[in-house]
Amino acid sequence: MTADPPSDDSAQRPAAVRVTSAKCVRCGEPVQPRNRPFCSQRCADADLGSWFTGRYRVETNEAPTVGPDQDEDENS
Numbered sequence: 001m002t003a004d005p006p007s008d009d010s011a012q013r014p015a016a017v018r019v020t021s022a023k024c025v026r027c028g029e030p031v032q033p034r035n036r037p038f039c040s041q042r043c044a045d046a047d048l049g050s051w052f053t054g055r056y057r058v059e060t061n062e063a064p065t066v067g068p069d070q071d072e073d074e075n076s
């Protein structure tokens with residue numbers, strides 16, 4: 001058992017991970033937790049409308065995490 005120093009979480013993650021910096025999937029504004037994954041109810045409604053029209057699809061592989069820890073990403 002090697003004595004590895006407690007490595008920082010960010011050091012192990014690929015730099016491309018952008019889940020923590022939540023942005024509205026429609027307009028890119030900072031996401032409000034109550035409207036996640038949107039910045040506002042307006043965008044949520046707009047997105048929902050797009051769903052009904054069938055011209056907009058989103059694959060949600062990423063679960064709406066509440067906390068900063070996401071184990072699933074590293075368990076590939």
Ligand SMILES: [Zn+2]
Binds near residue numbers: 025028
């Ligand atoms: Zn928005």
